[in-house]
Amino acid sequence: MTKDAKRNGVSLRKAAGKRKGPRAVQALALGDYLPYLVTRISTKLLKNATPSFSSHGLTVPQWRLLVALWEHENLRPVDIADITSIERPTLSRLLESMRRAGYLRRKRVQADNRSVEISSTEAGRNIVVKTLPWALEVENQALKGMRKSDVRALRRMLKLMYENISSE
Numbered sequence: 649m650t651k652d653a654k655r656n657g658v659s660l661r662k663a664a665g666k667r668k669g670p671r672a673v674q675a676l677a678l679g680d681y682l683p684y685l686v687t688r689i690s691t692k693l694l695k696n697a698t699p700s701f702s703s704h705g706l707t708v709p710q711w712r713l714l715v716a717l718w719e720h721e722n723l724r725p726v727d728i729a730d731i732t733s734i735e736r737p738t739l740s741r742l743l744e745s746m747r748r749a750g751y752l753r754r755k756r757v758q759a760d761n762r763s764v765e766i767s768s769t770e771a772g773r774n775i776v777v778k779t780l781p782w783a784l785e786v787e788n789q790a791l792k793g794m795r796k797s798d799v800r801a802l803r804r805m806l807k808l809m810y811e812n813i814s815s816e
Contacts, residue, residue: 682809689790697786704779705749709734709742711779714751717768718776724757724765751775 678684694708701711712732717723720731725743729736743766746752751772757763768776791799 693786693790696789697783700779700782700786704775706775706779709738710746710751711776711783713739713742713746714768714772714776717752717766718773722765722767724763728766746772 698708701708706714709732713728713734716728716731720727723731725736725739728734728743729739732739734742743752743754747754750769752766752768754764754766757765794802
């Protein structure tokens with residue numbers, strides 16, 4: 649068993665009565681498996697938020713992009729992809745459709761004519777301001793019953809998990 653597995657309290661072989669092979673996997677409870685839990689939460693949060701985003705003519709990735717620009721102002725497409733976790737081919741189409749819709753603008757970087765920076769327009773910033781209250785409501789619904797210290801710890805742990813899997 650690896651050092652990390654011991655620290656996390658994971659031992660499939662021990663939990664399975666020292667069985668080897670496929671039967672050892674039986675000790676894994678899907679309901680306790682972190683990738684499954686994160687996927688379930690994400691799916692439910694998106695399902696709950698999608699109607700509100702749609703009522704403003706937005707998809708979840710479009711909203712994420714607008715919030716990233718609202719938070720960081722001018723960004724290169726590669727930075728937007730990193731911040732929002734939107735795949736680059738999808739991001740290119742998204743940027744163009746949102747530019748045509750009037751939510752963002754592109755400008756060439758003075759120092760490097762090959763590079764562009766993306767920024768939100770007033771319309772893009774306004775939609776973020778309009779949608780933040782119910783976006784936070786969706787988050788608050790998920791965090792209901794948790795202490796503030798638990799929420800801070802949860803955020804810290806999720807960020808660490810992301811860093812752990814991003815560095816591989």
